[in-house]
Amino acid sequence: MIIYPTLELMDGKCVSLTRGRLDEPVLWHVDPVETARGFARAGAEWMHLTDMEGLKGGDANNALIREIIRAVGIPVQLGGGFRSREAVTRWIDAGAGRIVLGTMAVQDPDGVRELAKYHPDQIVVAVDVHQGRLMTHGWQSPSAISAEDFIAAFDGAPLAAILVTDIDADIEDSDGSLGVISGLASRTRHAVIARGTVRQADDVARLRYIPNIAGTLIGRALMARDVDLAEALALARPSPEPTAEFI
Incomplete structure (x- = not known):
């Protein structure tokens, strides 16, 4: 299972959102570039970066994102307000390892499937679920389509992964049930990345035993030092299972 240490950027600073609200960020007094380099030094194979300015339609973080991509030394999975194929292609050309698409995948699934064919294994589709409903526009708007049907629409596309967020667990800061994520993971052949479920190291161990969970994002827990990245x-990492000895 891949751990994706996560940075959320707003106005050039590292933040976490309070209950998913863009107007109530928790500010972390750390240097974004050096923090990203620290992820790589700890042994991370990937990192995830969310551009909160992009969610609002802005581009104030663009230069910083490019600097992180150049400096970190590991692939960067980038999300945050992508609304056009041109923007996706531009960031892949700028060095992003993967692009995460949520609202765009709901509004233009055919276009996202075409993007996945053109950029195989570089497109991740985000599935954000709140009270059983698929949400779009940064968790603000419910969609008429179910999460299950949405995932099924991308069955044949060469996606890198499906990123599933149980918003209920994420915004309530509770342990939450893994039922939403495990249920959706069982409905797709794509690798599933979980978000919003890790608050302590034991949560990583639990995720390892859910079929088809290929990774998890860890953001706030790393910033708050509730989770040590090296330990996570x-x-x-896969560990050898005991095997019976035959005489």
Whole structure:
């Protein structure tokens, strides 16, 4: 299972959102570029970056994102307000390892499937679920389509992964049930990345035993030092299972 240490950027700073609200960010007094480099030094194979300015339609973080992509030394999975194929292609050309698409995938699934064919294994589709409903526009708007049907629409596309967020668990800061994520993971052949479920190291160990969970994002817990990245990476690595000895 891959651990994706996560940075959320707003106005050039590292933040976490309070209950998913863009107007109530928790500010972390750390240097974004050096923090990203620290992820790589700890042994991370990937990192995830969310551009909160992009969610609002802005581009104030663009230069910083490019600097992180150049400096970090590991692939960067980038999300945050993508609304056009041109923007996706531009960031892949700028060095992003993967692009995460949510609202665009709901509004233009044919276009996203075409993007996935043109950029195989570089497109991740985000599935954000709140009270059983698929949400769009940064968790603000419910969609008429169910999460299950939405996932099924991309069955044949060469996606890198499906990123599933149980918004109920994420915004309530509760342990939450893994039922939403495990249920959706069972409905797709794509690798599934979980978000919003890790608050302590034991949560990583639990995720390892859910079929088809290929990774998890860890953001706030790393910033708050509730989770040590090196420990999480060690827990996520495959370990040899005991085998019976035959005489």
